[in-house]
Amino acid sequence: MSALQAAIGNARGTDSDAHIARALMSVTETTSASESETGIAMALQSATQFGNVWPYLILALRRNRRLDRKRITQALSRLWAESTVAWDADSLRGVARVAHACFDVSLAMRALHALRELNGPAMFDLLLEASCRAACGDLEQALSLSKTVLARAPNNMVALGLHKGWTQRLQGWRGPWQAPIAGQDGLHLEPLHAEHAPALAWQYRDPAIAAKTMLPPLEEPSAARDWIEHRLSDRHVVPYALLHREHGFIGSVEITISGTEAFLCIWIGTDWQRQGFGRRMVAMACEHAFRCGIKTMLTAAYDSNAASLRTLRGCGFADVNIRAEPPDHDRTFLYLTAHPFDQDEIARRLIRFSVNAETGLIFPVPASNDESAAPAIQLQQEA
DSSP states (O other): OOHHHHHHHHSOOOHHHHHHHHHHHTOOTTOOHHHHHHHHHHHTSOHHHHHHHHHHHHHHHHHOTTSOHHHHHHHHHHHHHHOSSOOOHHHHHHHHHHHHHTTOHHHHHHHHHHHHHHHOOOHHHHHHHHHHHHHTTOHHHHHHHHHHHHHHOTTOHHHHHHHHHHHHHHHHOBTTTBSOEEOSTTEEEEEOOGGGHHHHHHHTOSHHHHHHHTOOOOOSHHHHHHHHHHHHTOTTEEEEEEEETTTEEEEEEEEEEETTEEEEEEEEOGGGTTSSHHHHHHHHHHHHHHHTTOOEEEEEEETTOHHHHHHHHHTTOEEOSOOOOTTSTTEEEEEEESSOOOHHHHHHHHHHHHHHTTOOOOOOOOOOSSGGGHHHHHHHHHO
């Protein structure tokens, strides 16, 4: 029996609880937001109510990935903070489990800390903490916690699976590109992995992200997992997750490499936009690329995407004086270099990168009286 099944079995069965449980158990993937909100609101109306029915809320979250997880954790956090009674161990466990299911790693960790002080963690609490640590990029601590569980229960299949997976991830990190990149303010870049898929899909839920980045829709974790595997199979692409030590997944950055040129593609998750994370991620990625021998960083943004253009220019990127041919003429290309180059050379490098990395972009040959433009012309003709 799983921890969740045990909690459901232990849920107290008052008439009110039973009504809320039925409402939450009726939630499916096709249930509308308005229909789901009734049961959720009732579950979060008091500490006692939540303590009695939180396992059913977990079931609803599993069945319908479109539920507004941010609103749920905001309401739960407010309920906990404003409560005038002490929360028992089961209720705190519920806060941690619901927060984790909603990708609110910070709230989950606060609840687990309170639970540790109150009653000491059970094995599944330690595994939940380990998962939170892994979500924030601390695989070493996650492995330490899973070892603690395995020392108590060597045949715990969940612990064995998690421990094996995290060990393989650590062993797969190798420099300079396939390794974490340390940053400041609790941020770091970690090589993108299929385990990031659920959090990635949740943070990618704003359709504007796909529209502005030219990436496909990723509504389900399975679609996000397939997309991650596809990106990892591309020999030109090095994808990373931007992680925060308290909040977990913040966004994603790809560095597409060809020789000494690289192309940057970034996006910040729905919950973390307009908080300065984009600039810090660009700075981390570019500094690392230059350390690895890249001479020219290239990127692009739609002309209508003023926020991205402002961020990139604020990070030192300058516009390239060349535009792609239709249908890709509606974006501005930008560059950042480790050493100064004139505009014609930048344009030639952009063209060379586009051909070698097989982007499908077509550019006009840059005007130049310098015969050194000939290689770019030849590359464009071969494309």
